[in-house]
Amino acid sequence: MATASTAISHRRSPPKRWNLYVAAVAISLFILIPIYLIAVAAFTPRAVLNGFPKPLLPVAVSTDTMQAFLSSRGVGQSVVNSLLVGIITLVLSTVLGAPAGYALARFAFRGRDSFQLLILMTRAFPIAILAVPLTVTFINWNLYDTLWAVALVHTALALPTTVLITASVFVAVPVDLEEAALTLGCTPIGAFTRVAMPLALPGLAAASIFTFVLSWNEVFASVILTVQNRTLPAQVLTQLDNSPLAYKFAGGFALIVPALIFIFFIRRYLFNMWGRIVR
């Protein structure tokens, strides 16, 4: 990332620099080796995987384990469920949260501070835990054990961050452009959809991906709120006790893959999400 590599003090003494590289490489290995090992485990034939000592290199590659996992009962459906919950969550949180983010970025209004405080408070709160009391509400609403129940809790989980990141995205879109559109005869809504929106789109996309990953990964609320309609993490979690290691490893790898892809796409926006928000 450009900002990270350019904001450098060039005055440090050079002699000890190789120490820094050793440390950086060591940290990288600590992060990468377990990912490598789970990949090897997920693509090793069962006979080899059950052997001991296990080979550290992919001596025999096979997709048997992975295929067996994906075709075992409930897994295929749970992958579909996870995708659906993720999509509902990101649509809901964008539709609800983006207007709020826009308001924070563009308007000075009474109660703005209180609203920001509310958002920060919710972020500093164990929201997933709220799935437990919410079961009562969802049973009353006939939503218990549906994907909607899970998606609603995931939306509550993602919404504060969506508001903050969309605020930071819209702050970065020059307001002058919108005003120019207004003077040239656009309606406020037209100015928003035809000027601000296209400029904000990449940032909003990053926020959506973040929301999706959050939903894809969430397990506590999912496992509390569903019985039959499991998401993938809930499925893997509830099968942990009575499944062979090969199944667990394949499940672990399946859970990681989307994360690897998505983090690659949103890496430029990580700072918007977790760094300073509305300036």
Place this chain on the structure above:
Amino acid sequence: MTSEAAATQVGPTVAAAPVARPRRRVITPYVLLAPTVLFLAVFFAWPMLQALVLAFQDASGAWSLAPIQRMTGDLNFSDSMRITLVFAAVVIPLQTVLALGMALLLMSGLRGAGVFLYLWAIPLGISDLASGVVWLSVFTDRGYINSILAGLGVSDTGFAFLSYENPISLFVCAAVAELWRATSIVMVILLSGLQVIPRDYGEAAEVFGATSWQRFRHVTLPLLRPSLQVALILRTILAFQVFAVVIALAGRQLPVLAEEAYHFYYDIRSPNVAAAYALLIMLLSLVFTAVYLRLLRVRDAELARR
């Protein structure tokens, strides 16, 4: 109050200059905020109250202390409380120091810092469950560490890292998995905090002969306080909810609070006791957030910027 007056009150937040719109449109921001506020009222404020109600009712819906008594009287209660707190107390300081080191490394002008940043950010996308399973492949009886030990001839059968007979190693394995997964988020928060510290400050200190340790201790660290606060609050709240990592690696051999809530809800089918546990986790989170806010006090305006 006019919107201009409100603007002065917001203080530094206003730096990004929300334009003062004509007053007739002053309703617009409220319309835009309404959906979020309503949603959070239903799915955040309401279940909080509901947890309070459930925890003080018996299964028939009558007011009762039974769920609380059942919780505190449970065999696993004090263990799960202690383990959750000790786990947070061990993991979070280690994570903070490691993350600070990683962030400073990235700021020190390494070549390829961008690549390192991407690699170190990968765990951001990895769930606690996946992390537990990944480290299960490493620590399980016939897993990779024991395979290495056997390959080196250190031990033929390996070491039972995840056995209930070795609670310390069980704890350490779960801590390693959490360090691996959740240090990235602390790093990203601290790194973004480091990047907004004006470089002149450090350079001024250098001119006056400060060593690099002194610059770090007296310039960088105090200015990083708001970011540290954000990171610590976020991590502590997540640590009190620690769940899937522990289940994947240890099952109920290492009881933690969220796991007990799940157990009471799912196995015992007692939503009331589960709600009591949920309430306890919320209270712990609130208390610790308050403590951090007090210890690492940042002016309100500064906090609102994060």
